[in-house]
Amino acid sequence: MLTTAEILKKVRELEIKSKRLTRHLFTGEYHSAFKGRGMSFREVREYAAGDDIRFIDWNVSARFNHPFSKLFEEERELSVMLLVDVSASSLFGTVHARKKDLITEICAVLAFSAVNNNDKVGVIFFSDKIEAYIAPKKGREHVLYIVRQLLTIEPKQRGTNLSEAIRFLNRSARQKSIVFFLSDFIEERDAEIAGGGERKGSDERFEDALKVAGKKHDLIGIKIYDRMDMQLPAIGLMEAEDAETGRRYWVDTNDYLVRSNYQKFFFNQTEQCKSFFHKAGCDLLHLRTDEDYVKILQRFFVGRHRPG
Numbered sequence: 001m002l003t004t005a006e007i008l009k010k011v012r013e014l015e016i017k018s019k020r021l022t023r024h025l026f027t028g029e030y031h032s033a034f035k036g037r038g039m040s041f042r043e044v045r046e047y048a049a050g051d052d053i054r055f056i057d058w059n060v061s062a063r064f065n066h067p068f069s070k071l072f073e074e075e076r077e078l079s080v081m082l083l084v085d086v087s088a089s090s091l092f093g094t095v096h097a098r099k100k101d102l103i104t105e106i107c108a109v110l111a112f113s114a115v116n117n118n119d120k121v122g123v124i125f126f127s128d129k130i131e132a133y134i135a136p137k138k139g140r141e142h143v144l145y146i147v148r149q150l151l152t153i154e155p156k157q158r159g160t161n162l163s164e165a166i167r168f169l170n171r172s173a174r175q176k177s178i179v180f181f182l183s184d185f186i187e188e189r190d191a192e193i194a195g196g197g198e199r200k201g202s203d204e205r206f207e208d209a210l211k212v213a214g215k216k217h218d219l220i221g222i223k224i225y226d227r228m229d230m231q232l233p234a235i236g237l238m239e240a241e242d243a244e245t246g247r248r249y250w251v252d253t254n255d256y257l258v259r260s261n262y263q264k265f266f267f268n269q270t271e272q273c274k275s276f277f278h279k280a281g282c283d284l285l286h287l288r289t290d291e292d293y294v295k296i297l298q299r300f301f302v303g304r305h306r307p308g
Contacts, residue, residue: 002151002152007148007151010151011144011147011148011151014104014105014108014151015112015147017105017108017109018105018109018111018112019112021109022109022112022116023116030113030114030116030117030301034078034218034304043070043071044057044060044071045068045069045071046066046067046069047061047066047067047068048069052069055070055071056068056069056070057069057070077118077119077120078114078117078119078177078178079121079122079136079173079176079177080110080111080114080119080120080121080122080136080177080178080179080180081121081122081124081136081169081173081177081178081179081217082110082111082122082123082124082146082182083123083124083126083165083166083169083180083181083182083183084103084107084124084125084126084150084182084183085103085127085160085165085184086100086125086131086153086155087126087128087157087158087159087243087244088127088155088158088159088243088244089160089184089186089243090103090183090184090224092226092228092229092243093226093289094226094227094228094289095227095290096289096290097289097290098289099184099224099225099226101289102289102293103182103224104147104150104151106180106182106222106287106293106297107123107146107147107150107180107182108146108147108150109294109297110180111143112143114143115138115140115142115143118138119138119178120136120137120138121136121137121138121142121143121146122134122135122136122137123146123149123150124165124168124169124172125153125155126160126161126164126165127155127156127157127158127160128157128158128160128161128164129156129157129161129164130164130165130168131155131157132149132153133168133172134146134149136177158243158244158245158246159187159244159245160183160186160187160244161187161202162183162187163206163208163209165181166181166206166209166210166213167209169213169217170209170212170216173217176218177217178217178218178220179213179217179218179219179220180220180222181219181220181221181222182222182224183221183222183224184223184225185221185223185269185273186229186269203272206276207276207279207280210276210277210280210282211279211280211281213280213282214280214281214282219282219283220282220283220284220285220300221273221277221282221284222284222287223270223273223284223285223286223287224287224288224289225286225288226288226289227288227290229266230266230267231259231262231263231266232251232253232258232259232262232263233253234253234254234259235253235254236252236253236254237251237252237253237254238251238253239251270286283300285297285300
């Protein structure tokens with residue numbers, strides 16, 4: 001449990017880092033990657049070479065016997081929703097940081113990018129139920145409150161229910177929003193399947209809910225994973241515990257077949273996740289806990305803005 005002084009220190013550190021990244025790296029990229037609702041009329045000015053003749057204001061031009069053009073500006077007023085996985089698996093991390101630490105930093109950067117562009121930002125925290133909801137608002141104080149919640153939230157449940165998170169988004173976000181869905185996208189049933197069980201209908205529920213959200217919102221998934229989610233080290237017989245169920249297993253990591261099946265399951269689950277997002281018309285980024293998330297986010301923003 002962090003003390004109040006430690007929380008305030010971490011909030012301040014995240015604010016400084018996020019503002020620096022937003023100012024130097026994401027200022028134009030974020031704005032260009034996500035368009036507003038449309039264009040609204042701002043004013044008229046004298047026609048200049050290169051102006052689009054479709055926007056000539058003929059009434060004003062006739063009155064002053066000189067061509068005038070209409071000027072328009074983008075209507076921003078966007079809402080950014082952060083869907084944040086706070087299940088027990090988010091506390092896992094073996095190399096650079098825990099998944100939770102990376103999710104917190106990314107959310108802080110995205111939140112400050114949003115308010116710097118005069119957009120609203122809100123959060124849905126979820127485990128296998130909705131843990132907390134922060135309605136979208138503007139302003140620095142609101143973002144600082146979000147950062148404090150990211151640092152201090154203590155979920156009541158340990159599991160993961162992805163379809164419940166999406167269904168809550170579909171119910172609560174009435175207008176089109178930019179949605180960042182941050183999770184490792186691993187549910188309890190995945191552990192059962194790895195042990196030889198059969199897949200239940202929750203995959204279909206998640207896929208259907210994601211398709212509904214993809215039609216209404218601009219949704220971007222960010223899959224956070226650790227190196228050991230993908231590959232087991234050969235370190236002999238070890239006891240492992242499922243963070244979300246508390247079940248314990250003995251695993252012979254020296255067994256090549258065990259390591260191979262473990263890795264195969266990770267890639268199968270990743271491919272299925274990619275398929276769900278692709279069919280829903282949504283983007284999906286992959287971030288490992290020891291990778292530079294800044295470069296990956298910036299590349300994504302720039303790629304979205306690039307024509308063609």
